[in-house]
Amino acid sequence: MSRRNARKNPTRPQRPAVSADTPCPCGLTATYGACCGRFHAGPTTAPTAELLMRSRYSAFVVRDEAYLLRTWAPETRPGEVDFDRSLRWTGLEIRDTTDGTAFHQDGTVTFVARYTHGGAPGSLHERSRFRRHEGAWVYVDGEFLDGA
Template sequence: MSRRNRQPAATAATPCPCGLPAPYGDCCAGLHRGESAAPTAERLMRSRFSAFAVGDEAYLLRSWHPDTRPAEVDFDPGVHWLRLEIHSTTEGGPFHQEGTVDFTAHYSDRGTPDALREHSRFVRHDGAWVYLDALPPA
């Protein structure tokens, strides 16, 4: 299985995959390039979804807590990330140390629509928000 994501590349002018009403260049691209940091857990979640959509393994690994981070991200070339739906958040603001984001990531797997529902936990590590893990289903 190839680790390379074969989805169309996002350009600065294309809509950002994270779902916010801004072009990729004004939204998640700066986070992906390390020019800025996500101010909230939700913003980090959105930027990580965009990183999956554009195949940015380096950003995904940088934004993953070192205690739970894998050695690599194995992108499936048949999976195309389509849309992110945020259901709820707890804490995760500029003055918090941890937070959660409950979301559904919509994708197609070799043309078949599907979705991943997850309640993710985020914490601050060295001052920056990082993804820690998924909470067990309630």
């Protein structure tokens, strides 16, 4: 590979160093490949709203736009995902889940996602709504909550 081709593309966000054998960013004890990576790679889908939430968080960490769009409800899905190069996701804490199992059509997951932005720490506290669409869980929308 030439030196020119080895340069980072300035228009594309640099992906964090996550591989199939590294710990999963979602916080569960499995490796990325055995946990969220299997959903990102497809064709397996997350069996619960909580696992979909975790896999979507991990997709933000690894900047997997295709997965995020694929798991977004059609009526609220944006045209693209704008990844902020100066934002780095650093941890996920699930605070509460309501419904969202194999026996439900809807569910909510309340979580805190921690990050650094330009080196400063921050957090996003949200209650996300999920529903089944064509048999698979999808993210519908979320309500931002105060306090993390």
